[in-house]
Amino acid sequence: MNTTSRGSFLFLLVIALSPALIAQQDAKSFQTNPNWWKNAVIYEIYPRSFQDSNGDGIGDLNGITSRLDYLQALGVNAIWLTPIYPSPQVDFGYDISDYTAIDPKYGTMADFDRLAAEARKRNIGIIMDLVLNHTSDKHPWFVESASSRSNPKADWYVWRDPKIVNGHREPPNNWISVFGHSAWQWDPARKQYYYHRFYIQQPDLNWTNPAVRKAMYDVERFWIQRGVAGFRLDAITSLFEDPSFSDEDYVLGPDGKPLINAYGDKEVKTDKTDDLPEVNDVLRELRQVENETHGRKVILIGETYLRSIDDLRKMYGPHNDELDLPMDMQVGFINHFDVSLFRSRINEAETEIGGNQPLFVFDNHDNPRWDRYISADHKDDVGRVIATLLFASRDTAMMYYGDEIGMVTTPPTRKEDVKDPIGITGWPKEKGRDGERTPMQWNDGPDAGFSPSGVKTWLPIPPSYEQINVTAEERQPASMLHWYQQIIALKKQDPALHDGAETMLNTSDEHVLSWLRKSDNGEAVIVACNLTDQPQKVSFDLSPQGIHSTEVKTLLKTPGAAEPVSLHSLQLGPYGVYIGRVQ
Numbered sequence: 109m110n111t112t113s114r115g116s117f118l119f120l121l122v123i124a125l126s127p128a129l130i131a132q133q134d135a136k137s138f139q140t141n142p143n144w145w146k147n148a149v150i151y152e153i154y155p156r157s158f159q160d161s162n163g164d165g166i167g168d169l170n171g172i173t174s175r176l177d178y179l180q181a182l183g184v185n186a187i188w189l190t191p192i193y194p195s196p197q198v199d200f201g202y203d204i205s206d207y208t209a210i211d212p213k214y215g216t217m218a219d220f221d222r223l224a225a226e227a228r229k230r231n232i233g234i235i236m237d238l239v240l241n242h243t244s245d246k247h248p249w250f251v252e253s254a255s256s257r258s259n260p261k262a263d264w265y266v267w268r269d270p271k272i273v274n275g276h277r278e279p280p281n282n283w284i285s286v287f288g289h290s291a292w293q294w295d296p297a298r299k300q301y302y303y304h305r306f307y308i309q310q311p312d313l314n315w316t317n318p319a320v321r322k323a324m325y326d327v328e329r330f331w332i333q334r335g336v337a338g339f340r341l342d343a344i345t346s347l348f349e350d351p352s353f354s355d356e357d358y359v360l361g362p363d364g365k366p367l368i369n370a371y372g373d374k375e376v377k378t379d380k381t382d383d384l385p386e387v388n389d390v391l392r393e394l395r396q397v398e399n400e401t402h403g404r405k406v407i408l409i410g411e412t413y414l415r416s417i418d419d420l421r422k423m424y425g426p427h428n429d430e431l432d433l434p435m436d437m438q439v440g441f442i443n444h445f446d447v448s449l450f451r452s453r454i455n456e457a458e459t460e461i462g463g464n465q466p467l468f469v470f471d472n473h474d475n476p477r478w479d480r481y482i483s484a485d486h487k488d489d490v491g492r493v494i495a496t497l498l499f500a501s502r503d504t505a506m507m508y509y510g511d512e513i514g515m516v517t518t519p520p521t522r523k524e525d526v527k528d529p530i531g532i533t534g535w536p537k538e539k540g541r542d543g544e545r546t547p548m549q550w551n552d553g554p555d556a557g558f559s560p561s562g563v564k565t566w567l568p569i570p571p572s573y574e575q576i577n578v579t580a581e582e583r584q585p586a587s588m589l590h591w592y593q594q595i596i597a598l599k600k601q602d603p604a605l606h607d608g609a610e611t612m613l614n615t616s617d618e619h620v621l622s623w624l625r626k627s628d629n630g631e632a633v634i635v636a637c638n639l640t641d642q643p644q645k646v647s648f649d650l651s652p653q654g655i656h657s658t659e660v661k662t663l664l665k666t667p668g669a670a671e672p673v674s675l676h677s678l679q680l681g682p683y684g685v686y687i688g689r690v691q
């Protein structure tokens with residue numbers, strides 16, 4: 109090797125080993141790097157509401173393609189699309205009638221391929237929503253299954269004979285649907301009930317039937333072969349039912365009587381329908397299909413509303429061969445600012461899931477947006493706190509479209525305007541999920557730039573669009589959008605914030621949540637979030653962490669906040685945030 113080539117070799121080595129670049133590569137190359145999803149940013153898109161390209165008032169795939177540059181600039185590594193398959197749209201796509209096609213409302217398979225190809229050019233992966241628990245009642249499998257008790261698909265769904273009480277027909281047991289009333293629907297042709305955990309139009313598949321499993325694994329193969337980066341497994345903990353099909357116990361209120369839910373039903377437990385051990389067998393089988401990609405990493409994300417960190421850990425599998433990223437709902441859905449609860453839950457994710465990768469999420473299409481955390485003023489300050497908890501933790505971060513501009517939950521005010529059927533059944537106690545599914549607010553023009561032609565959009569544009577929109581926020585340096593852009597850039601480029609270990613600091617502070625991120629090479633960053641509406645003062649002693657310096661350099665702080673003098677004296681305004689590198 110001559111001097112010049114040795115020089116360039118060393119130069120290349122330095123470049124190759126530069127932690128910042130490693131971090132960037134890790135986060136970027138989903139096509140080549142099997143670890144791309146660790147500490148990445150996943151952006152959930154509700155396709156009906158993101159961008160309408162053809163002026164029918166409903167978002168579509170070409171609309172998403174036209175916004176890929178925006179997503180790339182934000183720093184997104186993958187987009188999760190809620191279901192885009194043909195569907196009667198009773199549950200806006202979660203009632204699927206064909207798993208290997210595209211609903212014409214959203215476009216064509218050619219549009220999908222173009223979206224995937226354009227996304228790939230920008231190193232953005234596509235995550236498909238895989239609904240395994242149930243299909244639409246219009247799916248040919250169900251139509252056939254319901255046609256007789258002897259057809260080839262007779263056993264593809266969960267059918268049961270009625271219970272006869274005093275000569276009357278009743279459902280087989282007291283199980284209730286998540287969306288209200290009995291979970292059993294009578295079918296006059298088969299003279300049997302079928303089980304539906306969700307809407308009547310969403311019959312549950314029988315996962316004890318090997319033919320069902322094979323059919324769904326073929327669906328998984330189909331999309332893997334089209335190049336997707338992963339799957340979000342809908343309602344994955346609900347696949348199995350206890351074979352006894354016996355009654356659940358009632359959930360009792362303080363008076364010892366069964367609680368009555370928003371739909372007027374007696375609330376029952378879900379011990380016989382949720383999180384049964386057979387789910388884990390299916391997860392391993394799904395992973396085996398994924399391994400057929402011969403090296404390209406396709407990730408499995410789970411919709412996992414679970415009771416504890418122990419239940420969450422089990423979802424990774426005893427040999428880490430089940431879910432890659434079960435959603436940790438324990439952190440993001442605390443729903444009020446409780447410093448010690450956040451501290452213990454984030455710490456649990458760091459220390460009690462066997463070194464696996466946590467996935468944090470604060471928002472999705474099923475829950476009110478992050479403005480649910482706001483109890484007084486300080487909307488943007490609260491938003492910056494939420495974004496900091498999400499992006500400055502050691503996690504894969506999942507965000508929901510519109511979070512980055514601070515879109516607010518805008519529920520319907522009249523029952524006749526409700527689109528989500530649970531809002532119709534549960535009104536007024538349960539207003540449904542329309543409020544968090546409103547069209548994306550791109551600008552202050554007609555239809556907020558969501559529809560090209562100022563048409564009637566499928567859900568109304570919230571009045572807030574005049575102030576809260578992408579174009580306006582791009583112009584304002586102190587906007588929420590800029591905070592998201594900056595903190596995401598830090599997550600991806602700063603080695604400590606990318607994958608540095610996380611240690612909680614000042615653990616008896618009841619007002620300020622603080623933690624240290626430390627990379628393998630010793631770089632250290634402190635993060636402090638004031639979770640109260642009063643100014644707070646904090647001081648850090650990092651000597652137990654082996655850090656003796658007290659000097660700190662600001663990486664990001666609440667706009668207008670004072671520069672700290674040292675780690676011994678940091679002032680935080682109401683809901684103030686400070687992120688700084690320890691020098």
Ligand code: GLC
Pocket residue numbers: 199202203239306342343411473474
């Ligand atoms: C999941 C989805 C939700 C849907 C339900 C039934 O919880 O996130 O939107 O209604 O499953 O498929």
